[in-house]
Amino acid sequence: MRHANKIAAACVAVAMIGTTGTAIAEIVKPGDVKFDGNKVTMSLSGTSGNSADGKKWFANRKLGNCLACHVNKDLADKPFHGEIGPPLDGVAGRYSAPELRAILVNSKQVLSEDTIMPGFYRVDPGARMAKKFKGKTILSAQQVEDIIAYLQTLKE
Numbered sequence: 001m002r003h004a005n006k007i008a009a010a011c012v013a014v015a016m017i018g019t020t021g022t023a024i025a026e027i028v029k030p031g032d033v034k035f036d037g038n039k040v041t042m043s044l045s046g047t048s049g050n051s052a053d054g055k056k057w058f059a060n061r062k063l064g065n066c067l068a069c070h071v072n073k074d075l076a077d078k079p080f081h082g083e084i085g086p087p088l089d090g091v092a093g094r095y096s097a098p099e100l101r102a103i104l105v106n107s108k109q110v111l112s113e114d115t116i117m118p119g120f121y122r123v124d125p126g127a128r129m130a131k132k133f134k135g136k137t138i139l140s141a142q143q144v145e146d147i148i149a150y151l152q153t154l155k156e
Helices: 003-019 051-059 097-103 141-151
Strands: none
Touching: 051 141, 097 141
């Protein structure tokens, strides 16, 4: 019986940690992202990004599709490099992680209302978006963090 009591106590402790948020990452909802000028300083997912995953999301034509508009020598073996947006080679030397996060979340607020770059973490990402994204974000909070981690590896 003591063993069962220890298991029950452990389960209660885990549940209490989960409800306090101490052990569980807090995901920022799209409408709750806080901008500090042209920066978003807090992680959207509550955790760091994974650059290997970010590289996959960056090149994925069904998610970020960053290569549709941006040249990136790191992914020279992938097709469809566009020249609409600026090249992203050396982007880590031009923008900090909080600046990149703000651009990915809502490019129109940070860059210009006229940019064709969508807001990847907005419920209304902008014009010319696929119907499947209506009422949804293009990328998840963690995917944004992963792409930022990848972009931070692109140094000159």
